[in-house]
Amino acid sequence: MTRSGRACPHPASSMTVDMLPPYEPSPLVLPDYSRTPSDDERTLAFTPRPGVTTREPEQRSHVKCFKEAIIIFKDQDEGVRLPTYSRGGIVSGEIGLTCPDQVLEVNVKLYGQMSLMAAEYGTSGATLVSHKETLWASKPAGGASRPCPSILPFSIRIPCTYTSRDGKTTRLPPTFEHIFMSIPALIVKCNYSLSITIVKTRRYRFASWNVSKTFSVVLNYRPRTRPQRPFVMVDTxxxxxxxxxxxxxxxxxxxxxxxxxxxxxxxxxxxxxxxxxxxxxxxxxxxxxxxxxxxxxxxxxxxxxxxxxxxxxxxxxxxxxxxxxxxxxxxxxxxxxxxxxxxxxxxxxxxxxxxxxxxxxxxxxxxxxxxxxxxxxxxxxxxxxxxxxxxxxxxxxxxxxxxxxxxxxxxxxxxxxxxxxxxxxxxxxxxxxxxxxxxxxx
CATH class of the missing domain: 2.60.40.640 (Immunoglobulin-like)
Structure with a gap:
């Protein structure tokens, strides 16, 4: 009953139930995504995230050979003198061991150092990056000894910033070196490297001991940037x-x-x-x-x-x-x-x-x-x-x-x-x- 005294109709008597049609998947197939525009397309704006590569994957490698190991750096341009990486890049590749039977441990370390020297005032500097990882150990925590594989992959991301001595966060500088031998002398260096340390066991008769060798490869850190717009010139x-x-x-x-x-x-x-x-x-x-x-x-x-x-x-x-x-x-x-x-x-x-x-x-x-x-x-x-x-x-x-x-x-x-x-x-x-x-x- 309503306040006016009239009867309210039952909901079931005033509503009709419509059956929804059965769902049929669309026959349209979404195209594959590509960073590179087609011939009839053009890019209006582009802002990649740091560390995300904008190039198509390249199947080129940069190889460094040592007596006891071969280091392969992946995703490198052909003909580069040093392994080169951009801002937020990933140093990745593989290490091939010539004698894995005697290996106890393999470590990899990414290291960057800025060194400044003014002849009359002394030296100064900062550690730009120092990251170490253990790629393989013969006796992991709580585990049994196991043989070392002949190929070990590695992957380390280069940080975008570093913290200076005064606590400020600053962008990582590129690889840079300049030496002024005039008086007074001035030396500036920003260097990066990847070091591979291999720990082996040596045995002679009833004695055994561990030895380690470190192989270092210089890296070229080259953060890539470009102008916001081009310069326009008509003939002259x-x-x-x-x-x-x-x-x-x-x-x-x-x-x-x-x-x-x-x-x-x-x-x-x-x-x-x-x-x-x-x-x-x-x-x-x-x-x-x-x-x-x-x-x-x-x-x-x-x-x-x-x-x-x-x-x-x-x-x-x-x-x-x-x-x-x-x-x-x-x-x-x-x-x-x-x-x-x-x-x-x-x-x-x-x-x-x-x-x-x-x-x-x-x-x-x-x-x-x-x-x-x-x-x-x-x-x-x-x-x-x-x-x-x-x-x-x-x-x-x-x-x-x-x-x-x-x-x-x-x-x-x-x-x-x-x-x-x-x-x-x-x-x-x-x-x-x-x-x-x-x-x-x-």
Whole structure:
């Protein structure tokens, strides 16, 4: 009964029960997942997790042979000099024992060490990674003795960070080494290795004893990164300024004259890509313009230099700066070391450039007023450079694009030398994927 006094109908009399149709599986088959897009597809965004490889598995191995063991490192690129791993990579492979009958124990250890030495302040350093595992033991805890197998697999993951002495967590630095033998000397090393220790038993008549041998293999730790975007260039730098001016950064400096001199200062303009992040294999385009009098320009570059006349090409058809040319563009690496609270800084050139004079040639200019001379070129890292800048504890590595304007005769010239620099970031991979797969970056 309801509050109004009317009877409420029974639920069973007002509802109908519908039978659901039987379930039939869909005939559609889901396609296999692939990291690499098809011909009619393209990747819009890609953010891999640390430690997850983005390459298809490669069936290549790097082999190190010793008298009592053979160490095989899996998933290595063909032709590598050292086993190479990226950030969060897994050092995996197999150990083949030549005489497993006498083996009592086999241990593997992944070790990384950063060593800093400044001659006048002493040494400093940090343990980057130290991880040891027992691959096999003849008498495990609570077990009986057993024979050692001839092949033992191993797998150790490289950590992404380490803890410094002051308790800060810092990213693991790449393999890096540089030695400055100038006075005072400065030595910087970041090394990684995998050590295999084999414990054997020796017997002679009624006596027996245990001996151990350690075999060490140097590893190349190379965290892979790439630029967030590419740099855009249309034919020449000047032709790119109008359609995409935001892609270029202009740096201006003035080479002043000595006090009391009647010479004309030189105004310098340097144009480089505004992205300021480049791969170590990229040829970085740039444009240099110098504006001053003819007399001042000849203080930097002699009239006989091919940097002033495009018709004076050299045998190799490349306009490489000579000692007599006072205009140079290069990549400079600054290494800063802190030992016992004291800082030491050294710089080294890691990239050279080629300069191409732009028309009109200076030889065709006869004006006594202010004139402008233009060069276009590319600057690129040397082949032995394998990593970019990084910061780790007491070690800081930074890179710069540097323009040097140095008069031919520095002491006699009325011009003062100047150096125009711009910080850049060097990474391991280019933005464009050339092999059809994504680089292992994070």
């Amino acid at each position: 730098v000047f032709s790119s300024l109008k359609p995409v001016p935001e892609e270029w950064r202009q740096l201006v400096a003035t080479s002043e004259t000595r006090f009391g001199s009647s010479g004309t200062p030189i105004v310098c303009h340097l144009l480089i890509p505004s992205v300021q992040t480049f791969a170590i294999t990229d040829a970085i385009p740039f444009h240099v313009q110098l504006c001053s009098s003819l007399e001042s320009l000849y203080e930097l570059v002699p009239p006989s230099s091919c940097l002033l006349d495009p018709e004076k090409k050299r045998k190799d058809n490349s306009f490489l700066p000579r000692d007599s040319d006072g205009v140079r563009v290069r990549i400079v690496r600054q290494i800063q070391v802190e030992v016992d609270g004291h800082k030491r800084v050294r710089t080294v050139t890691i990239g050279t450039s080629k300069l191409n004079p732009m028309p009109p040639a200076l030889a065709e200019v006869h004006s006594t007023n202010e004139i402008c001379v233009d060069w276009q070129g590319e600057v690129k890292c040397m082949e032995d450079i394998t990593c970019g800048g990084f910061s780790a504890g007491g070690l800081l590595v930074k890179d710069f694009i540097v323009l040097d304007l140095i008069p031919i005769t520095v002491r006699e010239s009325f011009l003062l030398p100047i150096q125009l620099s711009q910080p850049i970031r060097l990474v391991t991979d280019t933005w464009t994927d050339t092999d059809g797969v994504h680089p292992q970056d994070t």
